[in-house]
Amino acid sequence: MMWRTVRRIMREPLGAVGLTLVTVVVLSAVFASALTSYAPSKISPAERFASPSLLHLLGTDHLGRDLLTRVLYGGRVALLIALGATAVSLVVGVVLGLIAGYGPRWLDNVLLLIFDAVKSFPTVMLALTLVTLFGPSLYAVVLVVMLVNVPGYARIIRTQTLVLKSAEHVMAARSMGASAGRILRVHILPNIIGPILILISMDIPVVVAIEAGMSFLGLGVRPPTPSWGAILNDGFANIRDSYWIVIAGGLPIVLTTLGFTFFGETLRDLFDPRLKGRS
Amino acid sequence: MTVLDVNNLSVAFHTESGRLEALKQVSFSVPANRSVGVVGESGCGKSTLINAILGLLADNGEITSGEIIFEGNKDLARLDPTAMRGLRGLRIATVFQDPMGALNPVLSVGRQMRDIQYRSGLSKRDKDARSVAMLRKVRIPDPESRLTQFPHEFSGGMKQRIAIAMALMMEPALLIADEPTTALDATLEVATIELLKDLQRDIGCSVLFISHHLGVIAELCDEMIVMYAGEVVESGTTREIFNDARHPYTQKLLACDPARLSQRVARLPTIAGTLPDLRHRPSGCVFQPRCDRADAQCLTVPPAALIAGSHIARCWHADIPLERVRA
Numbered sequence: 218m219m220w221r222t223v224r225r226i227m228r229e230p231l232g233a234v235g236l237t238l239v240t241v242v243v244l245s246a247v248f249a250s251a252l253t254s255y256a257p258s259k260i261s262p263a264e265r266f267a268s269p270s271l272l273h274l275l276g277t278d279h280l281g282r283d284l285l286t287r288v289l290y291g292g293r294v295a296l297l298i299a300l301g302a303t304a305v306s307l308v309v310g311v312v313l314g315l316i317a318g319y320g321p322r323w324l325d326n327v328l329l330l331i332f333d334a335v336k337s338f339p340t341v342m343l344a345l346t347l348v349t350l351f352g353p354s355l356y357a358v359v360l361v362v363m364l365v366n367v368p369g370y371a372r373i374i375r376t377q378t379l380v381l382k383s384a385e386h387v388m389a390a391r392s393m394g395a396s397a398g399r400i401l402r403v404h405i406l407p408n409i410i411g412p413i414l415i416l417i418s419m420d421i422p423v424v425v426a427i428e429a430g431m432s433f434l435g436l437g438v439r440p441p442t443p444s445w446g447a448i449l450n451d452g453f454a455n456i457r458d459s460y461w462i463v464i465a466g467g468l469p470i471v472l473t474t475l476g477f478t479f480f481g482e483t484l485r486d487l488f489d490p491r492l493k494g495r496s
Numbered sequence: 497m498t499v500l501d502v503n504n505l506s507v508a509f510h511t512e513s514g515r516l517e518a519l520k521q522v523s524f525s526v527p528a529n530r531s532v533g534v535v536g537e538s539g540c541g542k543s544t545l546i547n548a549i550l551g552l553l554a555d556n557g558e559i560t561s562g563e564i565i566f567e568g569n570k571d572l573a574r575l576d577p578t579a580m581r582g583l584r585g586l587r588i589a590t591v592f593q594d595p596m597g598a599l600n601p602v603l604s605v606g607r608q609m610r611d612i613q614y615r616s617g618l619s620k621r622d623k624d625a626r627s628v629a630m631l632r633k634v635r636i637p638d639p640e641s642r643l644t645q646f647p648h649e650f651s652g653g654m655k656q657r658i659a660i661a662m663a664l665m666m667e668p669a670l671l672i673a674d675e676p677t678t679a680l681d682a683t684l685e686v687a688t689i690e691l692l693k694d695l696q697r698d699i700g701c702s703v704l705f706i707s708h709h710l711g712v713i714a715e716l717c718d719e720m721i722v723m724y725a726g727e728v729v730e731s732g733t734t735r736e737i738f739n740d741a742r743h744p745y746t747q748k749l750l751a752c753d754p755a756r757l758s759q760r761v762a763r764l765p766t767i768a769g770t771l772p773d774l775r776h777r778p779s780g781c782v783f784q785p786r787c788d789r790a791d792a793q794c795l796t797v798p799p800a801a802l803i804a805g806s807h808i809a810r811c812w813h814a815d816i817p818l819e820r821v822r823a
Contacts, residue, residue, distance in 0.1 A: 394583070
């Protein structure tokens with residue numbers, strides 16, 4: 218089953234590129250310590266602003282830290298936040314969506330109102346407010362991602378639940394005495410796994426971008442923890458004479474975002490061919 | 497003994513455009529080990545009747561009067577939801593119209609059949625053994641290996657037989673069948689009816705069979721009720737109604753049955769007019785606006801005219817036999 222899906226993804230050009238990029242990014246993050254001999258936060262003033270060479274494949278930054286090492290370790294941070302924050306938002310979103318879709322009408326209306334209110338808040342403003350309240354940290358990033366993602370997830374899960382609620386097999390289960398919890402767990406949730414998978418793969422790049430953006434603005438991960446956004450920020454300050462720092466920070470963001478987006482789009486086409494070619 | 501006794505049941509829905517009386521003073525009973533057919537055109541309240549019995553009326557629906565006595569001692573119209581849920585699937589089982597949609601598409605048939613026995617307290621192996629036995633009863637070939645298959649791997653007729661197997665698994669006292677053969681082709685329809693008859697005899701349950709197909713009712717049911725616009729207009733044994741229908745609606749319904757037409761016609765007969773708007777019921781007899789026998793008397797509610805035995809027709813003019821209508 219899994220291999221068949223992989224083969225079908227690889228047959229699509231976009232899917233092949235996406236899956237390859239995703240695999241490369243994930244593997245390089247997991248095996249970061251094996252792929253480089255430098256420590257991510259080791260400062261060596263003698264090697265400041267070294268341009269790319271065999272010794273430092275992507276060059277070094279203003280503190281003489283090896284950029285490839287920081288990019289690899291930054292990938293760990295980015296993926297950890299992306300997966301962690303997506304998982305948390307997914308759990309919250311699914312629970313709220315199921316409640317809104319299956320629960321009483323008034324609760325549905327209340328939840329929708331909350332979703333819309335949260336959604337109408339601009340991401341940057343939300344990030345700034347939360348960081349002012351709690352201080353910049355990894356958790357602040359996760360919280361922002363959650364607030365940004367949960368309303369969207371919950372809305373999609375709610376719609377799917379509403380559709381399935383009146384499906385014949387759910388009616389049949391109800392008429393045979395199944396409880397609400399049992400119907401949600403056994404008869405509705407397994408039937409919306411497809412859309413959920415697509416949501417995850419389409420949203421990971423968004424989270425990666427939010428993390429990078431917040432770190433770029435100094436609202437995210439604290440230095441010296443390596444982060445793509447922070448590298449980008451360092452590079453910006455020195456873009457006139459050390460162009461490679463910006464490239465080292467920007468390229469992984471672009472590649473990861475593209476990889477997951479292509480992967481997600483291919484996955485969506487496989488699950489629902491009618492949507493093909495639309496964005 | 498009667499399994500189900502419905503007395504003067506009225507159900508109303510609160511809609512944005514006003515109160516809609518979907519069922520009005522419906523009374524009938526289902527004796528033990530008997531099959532009762534409910535016939536009527538679309539929108540006459542058949543599904544509302546089922547949902548009222550099952551306690552699954554939509555949020556805006558409400559039982560306004562009457563009682564639904566089940567097994568002599570429980571009034572389903574007033575039973576609390578938990579107790580009601582305990583009856584559904586255990587004592588009252590349901591088979592629906594669409595065999596394609598009745599099974600969960602992402603779970604194997606074996607898993608679903610095991611799931612439905614969750615109240616039995618049996619071990620997984622015993623549950624599976626019962627599933628296999630039940631599948632064999634509904635004539636699914638090679639049931640052991642079929643347990644691991646998914647609904648899409650079965651044909652429509654097989655899926656409907658699996659749904660029937662699942663409904664009868666816990667040996668309920670009452671099986672509600674909501675047009676279970678409508679989505680099947682004619683050959684399968686006959687086979688499914690035969691199967692239902694056999695299973696009913698086997699298990700010894702009563703069947704409440706909803707259909708708009710007169711032939712199927714005649715084949716399966718001992719007694720029948722004819723519904724029109726949420727009211728029971730005629731009830732009696734199947735034989736009485738097919739041979740001696742007295743309500744003009746029933747008579748017209750029989751006259752419209754293609755199987756009963758004696759000669760070829762270019763256009764199949766229909767009953768002129770449409771169902772009344774249930775938000776504004778006609779005064780008096782509910783069928784009077786479409787009835788060619790209607791007169792001044794019909795503007796007052798007709799009594800239940802007793803024809804013979806248990807045969808009742810709600811009409812002022814129930815004295816005109818079927819033959820005179822055909823002629």
